[in-house]
Amino acid sequence: MDEQRVRGDGPPSWRRYGSPWRGRWDDEEPGVRWPWRSTLLVTALVLVGSNFAAHMQEGERAPLDVFARVLLLVASALLLWRQRYPVPVVFGTAAAAMVYLGAGYAYGPVFLTVALACFSAVVAGHRRAAWIALGMLWAGHVLVAHWLYRWLPPSRDAGASWGQELVIATWVVAIVAVSELARTRREQWARERAERAQAARRRADEERLRIARELHDVLAHSLSVINVQAGVGLALLDSDPEQARTALTTIKSASKEALGDVRQVLDTLRTPGDAPRAPAPGLDRLPELVEQAARAGLTVEVDGEPPRLPPGTDLAAFRIVQEALTNVVRHSGSRHARVRLDHTGGALRLRVDDDGPATGADAGGSENGLAGMRERAAALGGTIEAGPRPDGGFRVLAVLPSRVKEDR
Incomplete structure (x- = not known):
């Protein structure tokens, strides 16, 4: 015992x-x-x-x-x-x-x-x-x-005298009342501590999920470009050394950018309250995505100007476009994609289309990538629709609520 x-x-x-x-x-x-x-x-x-x-x-x-x-x-x-x-x-x-x-x-x-x-x-x-x-x-x-x-x-x-008994009875009731008050306060403090601990765990879970989503988007995009260019370099290593050199240069550039993005994401794990060392990416870096896609052999046509958005919406829009283009490079036979930006009525409509058939079973991308895009949109109160188009190809349509800021 x-x-x-x-x-x-x-x-x-x-x-x-x-x-x-x-x-x-x-x-x-x-x-x-x-x-x-x-x-x-x-x-x-x-x-x-x-x-x-x-x-x-x-x-x-x-x-x-x-x-x-x-x-x-x-x-x-x-x-x-x-x-x-x-x-x-x-x-x-x-x-x-x-x-x-x-x-x-x-x-x-x-x-x-x-x-x-x-x-x-x-x-x-x-x-x-x-x-x-x-x-x-x-x-x-x-x-x-x-x-x-x-x-x-x-x-x-x-x-x-009975007056004395009344005094004693009052004394007894006062003792019990003070004890009950202390018990109620202690239970309230215990509930508040439990609620604070639960809220802290929930914030920690949300932060881990956000960091995991960021790392997935950064690494999936960069590794897809590296994988495509490595295949091109291996295929042309003997027949066209100059083109193979270009592929290796693209791999070096993509890996360097991926390392920078990973460092930026991991900076958020430093001491709370510290300012980030670099601003979060947004749609102002859309030309960089177009250039990276071009190095991977994908031509991207952009329709519309990137609007001024709150930082959270701007980052989500950038990652959604990045993931959609990554999926085109990895899973579509098309070498052409279109990105359309439409900011009206306090909402950003973001559409990414490609015309080619899927090269495998994962048309439109992996479940992790699509789930990550949906989570980003849902966190802002927006929606994501992704699926095959009636005339062939694949479409990703995101609607993100936003408000234009006068000052960036």
């Missing part, structure tokens, strides 16, 4: 819930510290305060003796277990206080031990036990103060 307790592989019901007499802290954190300091402080206050109260109520209540001090020590010492066993502690302190009052000793800080025990029980979730213990204490005081006082010390003691 002890070995199971250490390893945490005991019965599921025991691991989850623990003993019904134990507090929640002990179930969640077996190594919770004992409240030595606070218990010693309360013990000192109770002993000193009770001596002072006995002096002030001399002649009205019984003087403190050894039994009274033992009761005070027991009630105070029980608080040492208030976080581990809140239910027995709240009943134990209430019973000690009831015996203390029934013996006729002076009213004093003994009630402080009951208040702290009640507070710990309510915060630990044992509300009913705290209510019952306080109710028993109040009922016991009513019984002693209005009936049993005739046979209990001190001698010639008179019954208490």
Whole structure:
């Protein structure tokens, strides 16, 4: 059993819930510290305060003796277990206080031990036990103060007034109310911490997804160009060395640009708050995509001028065009593509067409590429349509909401 307790592989019901007499802290954190300091402080206050109260109520209540001090020590010492066993502690302190009052000793800080025990029980979730213990204490005081006082010390003691009982009842309700308020606040703080942790995990997941999407777009485009040019270079290495040299030059340029883009993406992993070392790409770099596609043997015709867009929309539009042209190079037999830009009505309509048949089963590109384009568009509230055209070829149509900025 002890070995199971250490390893945490005991019965599921025991691991989850623990003993019904134990507090929640002990179930969640077996190594919770004992409240030595606070218990010693309360013990000192109770002993000193009770001596002072006995002096002030001399002649009205019984003087403190050894039994009274033992009761005070027991009630105070029980608080040492208030976080581990809140239910027995709240009943134990209430019973000690009831015996203390029934013996006729002076009213004093003994009630402080009951208040702290009640507070710990309510915060630990044992509300009913705290209510019952306080109710028993109040009922016991009513019984002693209005009936049993005739046979209990001190001698010639008179019954208490009902106004005093009202004060005690108010004191009991105040203790429970403060305990309930503390429990509610603690549960609220726990929910807020859980929500903040969940939001942080969600932001981290979104950031990882964004970086993965950026790396995919950068590497897929550049590696496609490199793959095509490597094939051309190998085919013409013997018959046309000059053309092979051109292909190798294109490979060098594409790889250099890919390394730069990868570094820019990885810069976002640096210390949060640092400014990026280079601006994110946008449609103003569309001529570079056209030039890269031309080096890969693809002629790209651009219709429309790149509008001024917010940075997020500008980057998404650039990556969508980049992915679409990459798919044409890799998966289409066409050597010609058309890019049309139309910015009207607060939305950018981006269309990429090619006329050639697919060279394999992945017409229009891989599922990862198309999924990445859809995710980019959806993140901005836009849409992506991709599929074969009725007259042959393939079309990618993106609609991205945007607002023109007066100042870039």
